[in-house]
């Protein structure tokens with residue numbers, strides 16, 4: 001048996017799986033509460049905590065000697081084309097220094113490397129959150145010197161769009177889709193003929209608010225607050241991606257808990273959950289315009305879409321644009337496995353981070 005270990009650190013969860021011979025052998029999702037994550041001063045400090053979760057999972061399975069590769073979710077790197085990348089020193093350096101911002105996915109390559117080194121096997125990442133296929137017009141921000149960039153759940157957005165295209169008897173390369181991924185972070189993509197031509201960035205302060213992020217804010221009021229509170233860039237990052245959104249309004253990032261409160265008559269819980277759905281829907285509308293209304297399907301995915309309430313709210317606002325397809329959870333684990341397997345089988349050569357550049 002030639003097994004591959006798959007590691008997927010998210011803002012509110014750690015997902016681990018082992019695949020072999022195109023089959024899922026075992027999978028585990030550990031969800032992290034607000035209290036658990038708040039113990040750590042930053043993402044890098046969570047390395048040992050997440051390492052131990054994965055180590056326990058592997059030890060329980062007793063399959064370590066069968067592993068031939070480790071693949072992790074790819075984090076915030078320079079803008080790069082999609083594909084499978086070898087985890088090398090150049091890539092690890094940018095992640096450890098948080099050169100392109102901080103997020104739990106930065107730990108994907110770092111943890112994959114730790115396990116791979118101890119087992120003397122290769123480590124990879126696949127379609128990281130910085131896959132950038134935006135067209136030139138989408139990059140303009142509105143202020144000279146600041147450019148929009150693509151940061152999204154690229155791996156899952158592409159995997160579910162490909163699946164929905166197949167279900168509709170089309171191909172991803174000839175279809176047109178709006179994908180909204182709702183996890184701890186929320187990102188949206190306009191996928192046209194196999195390319196993410198515009199993206200609502202899930203971490204830098206664009207788009208809807210999320211369980212733990214602010215999304216877009218009124219710039220002037222936010223600037224006043226940053227100045228009044230003497231915030232550093234690091235403080236700003238932690239506030240807008242980690243301590244904002246539903247967490248700031250309700251002290252909670254778990255949609256299941258928020259729904260429970262709402263069902264017990266908590267009007268505030270309902271108000272802010274509805275607000276998030278409303279903002280996601282408005283952003284779907286924006287991408288509908290980017291695609292000039294030619295949309296084969298709106299795809300709603302991510303952990304939050306397990307909520308029938310959220311799904312029906314967003315559907316209510318957007319189904320006039322195109323049919324809405326729900327894909328609760330994600331296909332990230334399988335997509336990571338398949339990406340690593342292509343390289344292990346010699347069907348594809350792993351890309352080197354230092355050698356790639358995006359076409360603008």
Ligand SMILES: Nc1ncnc2c1ncn2[C@@H]1O[C@H](COP(=O)(O)OP(=O)(O)O)[C@@H](O)[C@H]1O
Nearest residue numbers: 010011012013183184253254255303304306307
């Ligand atoms: N069954 C469920 N019903 C409603 N919300 C859920 C459910 N399962 C997970 N979620 C929510 O999904 C979000 C996490 O999304 P997910 O994509 O799994 O993780 P992450 O953002 O950590 O990668 C959390 O807000 C969580 O409360």
Ligand SMILES: CCCC(=O)OP(=O)(O)O
Nearest residue numbers: 010011152183184185202
């Ligand atoms: C946009 C970056 C990816 C992201 O937000 O992932 P999580 O939902 O796992 O935090």
